[in-house]
Amino acid sequence: MHETDMTKALIMTIQDWFDQQVEKPQITKIHLLVGQFTCVEPVSLQFAFEVQTKQTFLNGAELVIKDVPLVAYCHTCQTEYSPEIGLQYSCPTCRSPMDDIRSGRELKIDRIEHHQCTPA
Amino acid sequence: MHQSIDTAIGLNLLHANQAGADHNRAHFDEWGITCLNLMSSPGAGKTVLLEKTLAALQSELKMAVIEGDMTTELDADRLRQYGSPVIAINTGRSCHLDAKMVAGGIHRLQEDYNPKEFDLVLVENVGNLVCPAEFEVGEHSKVALLSVTEGEDKPLKYPVMFQEADCLLITKTDLIPHLDIDLEKLAANVRSMNPHVTIIPVSAKTGEGLDTWFSWVKSQVKVPMIVSI
Numbered sequence: 001m002h003e004t005d006m007t008k009a010l011i012m013t014i015q016d017w018f019d020q021q022v023e024k025p026q027i028t029k030i031h032l033l034v035g036q037f038t039c040v041e042p043v044s045l046q047f048a049f050e051v052q053t054k055q056t057f058l059n060g061a062e063l064v065i066k067d068v069p070l071v072a073y074c075h076t077c078q079t080e081y082s083p084e085i086g087l088q089y090s091c092p093t094c095r096s097p098m099d100d101i102r103s104g105r106e107l108k109i110d111r112i113e114h115h116q117c118t119p120a
Numbered sequence: 121m122h123q124s125i126d127t128a129i130g131l132n133l134l135h136a137n138q139a140g141a142d143h144n145r146a147h148f149d150e151w152g153i154t155c156l157n158l159m160s161s162p163g164a165g166k167t168v169l170l171e172k173t174l175a176a177l178q179s180e181l182k183m184a185v186i187e188g189d190m191t192t193e194l195d196a197d198r199l200r201q202y203g204s205p206v207i208a209i210n211t212g213r214s215c216h217l218d219a220k221m222v223a224g225g226i227h228r229l230q231e232d233y234n235p236k237e238f239d240l241v242l243v244e245n246v247g248n249l250v251c252p253a254e255f256e257v258g259e260h261s262k263v264a265l266l267s268v269t270e271g272e273d274k275p276l277k278y279p280v281m282f283q284e285a286d287c288l289l290i291t292k293t294d295l296i297p298h299l300d301i302d303l304e305k306l307a308a309n310v311r312s313m314n315p316h317v318t319i320i321p322v323s324a325k326t327g328e329g330l331d332t333w334f335s336w337v338k339s340q341v342k343v344p345m346i347v348s349i
Contacts, residue, residue, distance in 0.1 A: 109133055
């Protein structure tokens with residue numbers, strides 16, 4: 001259910017960008033980075049996006065989601081590691097707690113692909 | 121002619137919500153208010169904790185509650201008997217409060233009261249372990265509640281909220297004798313992803329741990345500004 005609200009938030013953010021454009025572009029693709037350590041399920045997001053953008057300025061735009069794995073940095077071992085979500089978050093070598101997340105929390109609009117009408 | 125363009129955006133997906141949350145926080149800061157966002161699954165005991173908190177601290181702090189609930193005002197009605205303003209926000213279909221809804225609550229506080237008189241705004245989020253963790257509302261600190269009946273593995277399964285919490289209340293500790301819960305394991309699970317969290321076991325029924333919670337709340341409240349006359 002909350003992907004519906006995530007999508008609303010996404011559309012609001014893109015609407016802000018769209019409103020700032022002097023020449024209104026036709027948006028074709030929106031590239032998202034979605035971290036694995038977030039509360040967002042990409043499949044649900046795709047579905048909600050499709051439903052909510054019908055008959056809007058984003059009609060027909062494609063949502064391209066790139067998964068970003070959870071990576072943490074252990075300051076004791078001075079090395080990066082991949083915590084196992086749902087099982088173990090501490091460092092597999094020294095068991096220090098996960099204290100420095102390097103990636104996996106992203107909920108980011110990376111790029112927008114669009115057509116621009118150019119003067120003839 | 122059409123020209124295909126690729127524009128780098130690099131904006132947070134929740135940028136609009138984040139901007140709203142920052143705006144709310146700026147209001148709170150201007151008025152000298154500390155805002156705490158209380159989050160948990162349904163039934164962990166947020167409302168009874170607020171009842172105890174309002175009753176215990178009303179002589180020391182000027183408080184208001186922003187109460188999020190999907191359809192009813194049952195919780196808000198429970199809290200109103202303590203005399204502090206309780207602003208109910210029905211979230212409708214939405215399973216969490218967002219910055220815009222809380223902004224609506226702030227405006228109602230501003231219309232009906234002088235917000236500068238308040239020290240503390242307690243936001244009771246919608247009962248849900250998932251979504252509220254991603255939507256900031258303008259809080260200064262996040263408080264998560266987890267009742268002992270939910271089991272010690274919940275933080276592993278719903279990590280984002282527990283990883284973000286500044287304070288975790290382990291509630292309903294009076295039930296521990298009837299359960300197999302391992303409190304140390306629960307605390308270790310939370311600390312494995314959030315080593316700096318303050319963990320306070322409490323029971324609203326027996327009063328255990330509540331004084332520690334009240335002290336933590338008071339430690340979060342801003343030192344009142346000295347107004348020159």
